[in-house]
Amino acid sequence: MSSDAPRGVFITFEGGEGAGKSTQIARLAATLRAQGGREVVTTREPGGTKRAEGFREALLRGVAKPFGPFAEALMFAAARIDHVDGLIRPALARGAIVLCDRFADSTRAYQGAAGGLDPALIASLERVTLEGLRPDLTLILDLPAEGGLARARRRGGEGQEEGPDRFEAEALSFHERLRAAFLAIAEAEPARCRVIDAQPGPDAVEAAIRTAVAAHRPDLLPGEPASGDRDHAA
Numbered sequence: 001m002s003s004d005a006p007r008g009v010f011i012t013f014e015g016g017e018g019a020g021k022s023t024q025i026a027r028l029a030a031t032l033r034a035q036g037g038r039e040v041v042t043t044r045e046p047g048g049t050k051r052a053e054g055f056r057e058a059l060l061r062g063v064a065k066p067f068g069p070f071a072e073a074l075m076f077a078a079a080r081i082d083h084v085d086g087l088i089r090p091a092l093a094r095g096a097i098v099l100c101d102r103f104a105d106s107t108r109a110y111q112g113a114a115g116g117l118d119p120a121l122i123a124s125l126e127r128v129t130l131e132g133l134r135p136d137l138t139l140i141l142d143l144p145a146e147g148g149l150a151r152a153r154r155r156g157g158e159g160q161e162e163g164p165d166r167f168e169a170e171a172l173s174f175h176e177r178l179r180a181a182f183l184a185i186a187e188a189e190p191a192r193c194r195v196i197d198a199q200p201g202p203d204a205v206e207a208a209i210r211t212a213v214a215a216h217r218p219d220l221l222p223g224e225p226a227s228g229d230r231d232h233a234a
């Protein structure tokens with residue numbers, strides 16, 4: 001694994017189920033591509049490379065669940081190592097903007113705060129997995145757990161015959177712990193994280209995200225007003 005300092009821009013999207021991450025990554029990618037100049041790469045976790053997508057399929061089927069949150073965290077970490085080495089670091093070394101749907105904060109929230117795994121263990125795993133790589137900006141899409149689950153269910157109804165995946169099937173209290181965990185991450189790392197209110201419609205959420213990106217990196221969205229944040233650092 002290379003430890004070269006990346007030259008690109010690494011932006012991660014986090015939040016609970018159905019928060020609108022995929023929707024907003026597609027919109028931000030289109031906006032950034034329309035600016036020209038920089039390559040824009042969109043990716044996701046678990047997944048992003050062929051081997052990591054194999055892990056994704058198993059993880060979302062719940063293969064690791066019977067072994068407990070530590071084994072599950074190890075599987076997410078194995079997928080992440082392949083993703084970081086095979087896709088993220090090379091893209092950043094080329095100077096690309098990388099937009100990633102979930103990253104290490106999801107392990108902190110899902111396997112840590114909601115799953116009960118010791119945060120010190122997760123921090124150690126993060127250290128060896130990421131070797132210093134960290135997002136330049138993390139957008140945390142926040143909405144009440146019930147609202148996000150309802151959105152995920154509606155999306156599922158559009159052709160997901162298998163029903164909820166391993167995480168969607170967790171109790172509401174699990175999803176409420178997740179929400180609190182993401183907000184706590186934002187509070188602990190205000191320089192990296194911005195909380196975006198994900199309750200309004202997609203256009204309003206998109207506008208808040210553009211403002212947050214422009215505030216963080218004005219060079220990426222030169223036409224965008226970066227003042228008067230509609231979102232807020234926690």
Ligand code: Z5A
Pocket residue numbers: 016017018019020021022023024045046060076102103104105106107108110111151152154155165167168198199200201202203205
């Ligand atoms: N996981 C973990 O446990 N540990 C880890 O380290 C990592 C992940 C990396 C990945 O599943 C699972 O892995 C995840 C955490 C766990 N848990 N689950 N399940 P995934 O990628 O399949 O699921 P997800 O990340 O939660 O994504 P999602 O459910 O697809 O949600 P989303 O991408 O945030 O939302 P969306 O697809 O853009 O929108 C959902 C629906 O809402 C859709 O019909 C949209 O049209 C609609 N939508 C979007 N925005 C809006 C607004 N603003 N208003 C109204 N409706 C909207």
